[in-house]
Amino acid sequence: MKTILVATDFSVRSDLAVTRAALIAAKSGARLHLIHVVDDDQKPRIVEGETDISKQLLQEEIARLNQTDGLNCTTDVVLGDPFEGICNSADAINPDLVVIGAHRRRALRDVFVGTTAQRTIRRARWPVLMVNAKPEQTYRTVLLTTDFSEPSRMAALHLAGLDLAAPDDHTLLHIIDAPARRLVMSDVLSERQMIRYLAALQIEAEQELKEFAATLPFGDWHGIARQSSAPTSEAVLKAAVEFDADLIVVASQGRVGLSKTFLGSVAEEILRRADRDVLAIPPNLPV
Known part of the structure; x- marks a missing residue:
């Protein structure tokens, strides 16, 4: 495995995905590419502000991962819908694995549109790992x-x-x-x-x-x-x-x-x- 793409929205759910992706990267020696998608359907100044904050948070995440795991990490902030942003980023770097956090359950939207995880998998040309549990070690069973x-x-x-x-x-x-x-x-x-x-x-x-x-x-x-x-x-x-x-x-x-x-x-x-x-x-x- 050479490249793992992990999407984060800086939530607790995404923190689990980042931790799991880091475990896999440490085992395989793969590059870990972290992305955050900023909704571009907002006023330009809001998009610009969220982009700047997101870049800072991603750099802090990389510093933490490098300090604890010594991983090869890169980051990117992507504009668009979360589903589109994840897929477009994956299209660009062609990862061996895409890692995402568990979706926030929103019953009505999930019925008509589907979760980000479901939509990503329908579209995906790569294995997609959805992380639900707290990662404590490599997979056992x-x-x-x-x-x-x-x-x-x-x-x-x-x-x-x-x-x-x-x-x-x-x-x-x-x-x-x-x-x-x-x-x-x-x-x-x-x-x-x-x-x-x-x-x-x-x-x-x-x-x-x-x-x-x-x-x-x-x-x-x-x-x-x-x-x-x-x-x-x-x-x-x-x-x-x-x-x-x-x-x-x-x-x-x-x-x-x-x-x-x-x-x-x-x-x-x-x-x-x-x-x-x-x-x-x-x-x-x-x-």
Whole structure:
């Protein structure tokens, strides 16, 4: 990893993101590029004043990081909407990783526009890490969701390249989508037929998970395929608590179909509700 971009609005949420990005940079030796976005939809004198203050605060942040971690840091103040500013900055420097803080939940705006995190991931050509938890050490337990699609496989390969945690600390999770539970078929099948149907799905998923893991050329993954009547995102978040995962990894695109998970929508829902860090990896990244 060569460059990490971290966006800060100088809030406590952003402080967590900066701290996590600094931990990753210290481990990888990457350059840490801090940005702050100033809303330019204001009177010029206000924009100018906020820009000057932001530059000063960024320099203070760099001084602190250099003193404690000895990191290679650079900064920039960007004008525009937070989402646009983050994406434009990332376009300019092409980072290996974008780190952002947890969003401030604003129900009405989130429904119609989406959070900065969600909008950034929809647009992103880079892995985006949203930091929710207080960083105290490097990641110990990583939960990687998969629907066995090629984007999901490429996300796993790219995760390995980021080297955020040891390979033996990763768990592959596949949530089995059983359409018969929610379609008319559930009213037609007998209880015995339903049990046999779900058992067959379980066997098929476990075999597919084993074959999927075999395509990953690193370490031994703990593979788990489980059925859930709850939405996939809810099942993933429940599993993250069960396994005490401190990082959830999702591909931002996946299979679409009646019996398959659309990982893009799952990623957005996990980002909205997670109480721990989430890494979303887009497709078509070099490995």
